[in-house]
Amino acid sequence: MRTDSSPLSSPLTIYRKDYTPPAFLVDTVELGFDLDPHRTIVANRITMQRNPDGTNCDIVLHGEEIELVQLRMNGKVLQAGEYSIEGVLLTIKNAPDQVVLEIETVCVPVENTTLSGLYVSNGNFFTQCEAEGFRRITYFPDRPDVMAKYTVMLRADKATYPVLLSNGNLIEEGDLGDGRHYAKWEDPFKKPSYLFALVAAKLVCQEETYTLNSGRDVLLQVWVEDGNLDKTDYAMQSLKNSIRWDEERFGLELDLDRFMIVAVGDFNMGAMENKGLNIFNTKFVLANPRVATDIDYAGIEAVVGHEYFHNWTGNRVTCRDWFQLSLKEGLTVFRDQEFSADMIGSDSGRAVTRIDQVRTLRQAQFPEDAGPMSHPVRPDSFVEINNFYTVTVYEKGAEVVRMYQTLVGRDGFRKGMDLYFERHDGQAVTCDDFRAAMADANGRDLRQFERWYSQAGTPVVTARTRYDAVKRNFDIILSQRSNHPDQLPFHIPVAVGLLGEDGRALPLTLDGGTQEQGATTVVLELTEQEQIFRFRNIDERPTPSILRDFSAPVILEYDYTDDELLHLFRHDSDPVNRWEAGQRLAMARLLKLTAQVAAKQDKPLKLDTTFLDAQRALLIDDTLDPAFRELALILPSEGIIAEQMDVVDPHAIHTARQFMRRTIGTELRAELLAQYHANQTPGEYSPDALSAGKRALKNLCLSYLLVTPDAVTLSLAQHQCEQAGNMTDRFAALVALIHSGVDASAYLQRFYDDFSSEALVIDKWFAMQAATPATDVAAVRKLMAHPAFTLKNPNRARSLLFNFTNANPSQFHAADGSAYAFWAEHVIKLDAINPQVAARFARSMDRWRRYAPALQAKMKAALEQVAAQTKLSNDVLEVITKALA
Numbered sequence: 080m081r082t083d084s085s086p087l088s089s090p091l092t093i094y095r096k097d098y099t100p101p102a103f104l105v106d107t108v109e110l111g112f113d114l115d116p117h118r119t120i121v122a123n124r125i126t127m128q129r130n131p132d133g134t135n136c137d138i139v140l141h142g143e144e145i146e147l148v149q150l151r152m153n154g155k156v157l158q159a160g161e162y163s164i165e166g167v168l169l170t171i172k173n174a175p176d177q178v179v180l181e182i183e184t185v186c187v188p189v190e191n192t193t194l195s196g197l198y199v200s201n202g203n204f205f206t207q208c209e210a211e212g213f214r215r216i217t218y219f220p221d222r223p224d225v226m227a228k229y230t231v232m233l234r235a236d237k238a239t240y241p242v243l244l245s246n247g248n249l250i251e252e253g254d255l256g257d258g259r260h261y262a263k264w265e266d267p268f269k270k271p272s273y274l275f276a277l278v279a280a281k282l283v284c285q286e287e288t289y290t291l292n293s294g295r296d297v298l299l300q301v302w303v304e305d306g307n308l309d310k311t312d313y314a315m316q317s318l319k320n321s322i323r324w325d326e327e328r329f330g331l332e333l334d335l336d337r338f339m340i341v342a343v344g345d346f347n348m349g350a351m352e353n354k355g356l357n358i359f360n361t362k363f364v365l366a367n368p369r370v371a372t373d374i375d376y377a378g379i380e381a382v383v384g385h386e387y388f389h390n391w392t393g394n395r396v397t398c399r400d401w402f403q404l405s406l407k408e409g410l411t412v413f414r415d416q417e418f419s420a421d422m423i424g425s426d427s428g429r430a431v432t433r434i435d436q437v438r439t440l441r442q443a444q445f446p447e448d449a450g451p452m453s454h455p456v457r458p459d460s461f462v463e464i465n466n467f468y469t470v471t472v473y474e475k476g477a478e479v480v481r482m483y484q485t486l487v488g489r490d491g492f493r494k495g496m497d498l499y500f501e502r503h504d505g506q507a508v509t510c511d512d513f514r515a516a517m518a519d520a521n522g523r524d525l526r527q528f529e530r531w532y533s534q535a536g537t538p539v540v541t542a543r544t545r546y547d548a549v550k551r552n553f554d555i556i557l558s559q560r561s562n563h564p565d566q567l568p569f570h571i572p573v574a575v576g577l578l579g580e581d582g583r584a585l586p587l588t589l590d591g592g593t594q595e596q597g598a599t600t601v602v603l604e605l606t607e608q609e610q611i612f613r614f615r616n617i618d619e620r621p622t623p624s625i626l627r628d629f630s631a632p633v634i635l636e637y638d639y640t641d642d643e644l645l646h647l648f649r650h651d652s653d654p655v656n657r658w659e660a661g662q663r664l665a666m667a668r669l670l671k672l673t674a675q676v677a678a679k680q681d682k683p684l685k686l687d688t689t690f691l692d693a694q695r696a697l698l699i700d701d702t703l704d705p706a707f708r709e710l711a712l713i714l715p716s717e718g719i720i721a722e723q724m725d726v727v728d729p730h731a732i733h734t735a736r737q738f739m740r741r742t743i744g745t746e747l748r749a750e751l752l753a754q755y756h757a758n759q760t761p762g763e764y765s766p767d768a769l770s771a772g773k774r775a776l777k778n779l780c781l782s783y784l785l786v787t788p789d790a791v792t793l794s795l796a797q798h799q800c801e802q803a804g805n806m807t808d809r810f811a812a813l814v815a816l817i818h819s820g821v822d823a824s825a826y827l828q829r830f831y832d833d834f835s836s837e838a839l840v841i842d843k844w845f846a847m848q849a850a851t852p853a854t855d856v857a858a859v860r861k862l863m864a865h866p867a868f869t870l871k872n873p874n875r876a877r878s879l880l881f882n883f884t885n886a887n888p889s890q891f892h893a894a895d896g897s898a899y900a901f902w903a904e905h906v907i908k909l910d911a912i913n914p915q916v917a918a919r920f921a922r923s924m925d926r927w928r929r930y931a932p933a934l935q936a937k938m939k940a941a942l943e944q945v946a947a948q949t950k951l952s953n954d955v956l957e958v959i960t961k962a963l964a
């Protein structure tokens with residue numbers, strides 16, 4: 080919390096340009112914990128020495144919300160005047176070159192609702208130290224460029240906390256008498272403080288000895304609460320797959336003898352890569368077919384992979400400062416994306432994962448980059464670093480890493496990675512160091528590529544084409560622009576293919592290019608504001624397929640005709656652009672219909688048969704992967720449509736999209752029914768990509784059929800809801816029912832009763848209701864009064880509140896502004912409990928300036944209501960200040 084109390088006073092901004100190396104480096108840290116929920120005593124012994132690269136000789140430690148009991152330097156107790164504490168900084172001026180500090184502090188874990196530092200969840204102790212949580216445990220130079228070796232002694236009541244875990248290896252354990260016991264852990268690797276972790280809990284584990292490719296055996300454990308051991312298989316399998324994949328794709332081996340995953344029900348994010356002791360939100364560990372959907376399974380695989388891959392990209396090589404966050408996050412997201420794609424194996428499966436990534440970018444990252452929180456992948460400043468764990472740093476960061484691979488090839492990328500580890504293992508480095516490794520390993524000049532790190536916003540690439548039938552040349556003229564007038568051109572890889580009239584992929588000869596003979600895709604490198612690329616020997620006017628595989632995170636403008644889009648939708652060999660053609664066809668219609676609804680014209684809405692026929696043909700094309708068909712048949716979301724409009728009218732968008740869904744549901748009824756039946760997955764549930772794809776397509780068919788339910792379709796949904804053998808099908812049927820407008824209360828109640836002891840399923844129960852267009856703010860308030868609801872648990876708060884504001888736009892933007900007032904009230908309430916969660920919730924209002932004046936005024940009033948609070952956290956203050964600026 081801020082200590083001063085004036086509303087909207089500007090909090091301290093930290094700038095990247097102000098970075099200075101630490102004055103002291105830490106060699107070893109010995110931590111002793113006497114764990115008590117009401118009063119935990121932490122003894123911390125640090126050996127430090129002057130950093131030859133430092134600029135002064137003051138020791139600066141961070142500490143927050145902890146009580147200092149005693150501070151000793153080189154054996155002598157320091158008195159009040161010998162050090163100073165100001166805000167979060169403890170300074171010892173003019174310290175000697177070699178220092179041993181002994182620090183005793185006290186904290187109160189049971190009162191820590193922020194879930195940062197040491198806290199209690201369901202009676203157990205956990206820690207979360209990234210980004211700046213370690214300072215809530217003890218005084219320390221809590222910055223990622225201070226790397227040290229840690230030894231940790233844990234002491235706690237044995238009956239209440241039988242399991243005592245920390246990073247690295249267990250070197251000693253035993254009883255202390257009077258019911259307490261201890262465990263001593265030693266981490267052989269140097270690490271920054273944000274990777275420290277401890278767990279003291281009553282837990283059980285699934286464990287396995289796993290043999291690495293080198294022949295070395297390692298112990299793998301997945302720790303959960305008693306009663307959840309039937310839900311750990313998939314996490315364990317994903318961990319083993321991750322270990323194997325990193326060995327094979329990047330030659331990176333697990334460097335510890337023991338690797339632990341621990342699940343906790345109260346957690347701010349997805350999971351955390353603490354060295355050897357990954358702590359996970361239960362959502363990304365626990366799964367069995369009864370409680371978890373296909374999407375949950377995919378999430379577990381991705382997050383287990385992500386945290387495991389951090390062991391090299393993040394832990395062995397870490398960030399010099401928090402501005403470099405994307406160095407580890409963008410790279411590790413890219414690695415987990417590649418892992419998930421490789422696990423599916425097929426090209427079409429790979430394409431499906433790629434399309435999902437593009438959807439996330441458009442749904443979340445492009446809006447962020449066009450809104451008040453827009454920042455470069457490597458930000459230049461921040462108030463609260465926790466606000467910068469964003470889709471820009473993570474997902475756009477991953478796109479930036481992917482572009483290296485597109486530019487230098489898969490082998491070249493591997494060479495760059497090898498050089499990166501050769502140069503920087505054990506160091507805290509910058510995004511520039513990574514770029515230099517990629518450039519040097521491949522003999523490439525990647526200086527201009529730096530702008531992807533320093534310039535915010537989504538570049539717009541415009542394409543024009545011309546065909547010269549006599550010379551048989553086809554030119555593609557690419558130009559780039561950004562919304563920021565002072566930005567310089569980016570280095571943009573644009574993958575391109577050309578389709579002949581019969582739909583076949585034309586072999587490409589690019590003027591001045593070095594592509595292989597017969598290649599049908601080439602990567603054009605757009606580095607200037609405008610460039611012309613000439614293809615030779617083209618016998619007919621082709622249809623260009625531009626930005627294949629979404630080769631750069633840009634907005635592509637090209638004046639496609641409907642016929643060209645239909646041609647691409649039918650024939651493009653690049654699945655991402657095939658899908659994209661369908662999205663463009665749908666978007667053009669959605670925007671037109673939305674405009675018609677907004678203008679309140681009396682004319683009935685209409686959807687052309689050309690579009691419907693194309694959808695029908697794709698739906699029934701058995702040669703295509705069901706997962707691909709499902710993606711190609713989903714209309715752009717209301718959020719993505721909103722991004723295309725200058726003035727957003729959420730109600731018109733909703734009406735138009737619903738009209739289109741209803742029309743597809745009725746016009747394609749026979750085919751939807753046939754595909755519903757053809758894509759059943761009888762037998763034992765398996766989360767594999769093919770089965771999951773069939774379920775996705777089948778359930779999309781069901782949802783279209785239920786827009787206007789009749790006796791047949793209703794009974795299909797009811798039957799599926801009652802008989803489904805897995806959560807994917809049960810959840811989908813229930814969602815279809817509650818969206819259909821029929822009374823589904825009995826099914827909702829049954830769902831609740833069947834799963835009342837499964838917290839993650841109850842989250843789904845809240846979430847599906849929050850995202851139903853019939854759920855207004857009054858209904859949300861009623862759900863909040865349900866005994867199972869609490870604001871204190873982030874998963875629960877997200878399931879109801881975030882889903883309402885982010886996934887139910889027609890109710891969030893209710894004309895009377897009542898939902899905005901609800902938002903303000905709960906930003907404030909959440910902030911008093913958990914600023915990180917509150918600040919994320921606060922961002923639901925980011926795009927307020929784009930709405931029609933009447934809504935805008937009400938949104939502004941709600942923002943101002945929050946701003947007027949005197950006790951806002953820096954987290955929320957930063958978000959609100961930027962929104963109003």
Ligand code: 0A1
Binds near residue numbers: 210348349352
């Ligand atoms: N490094 C983790 C994400 C994470 C970040 C912050 C946290 O607490 C504030 C927790 C987790 C990851 O990328 O998975």
Ligand code: ZN
Binds near residue numbers: 411
């Ligand atoms: Zn990460």
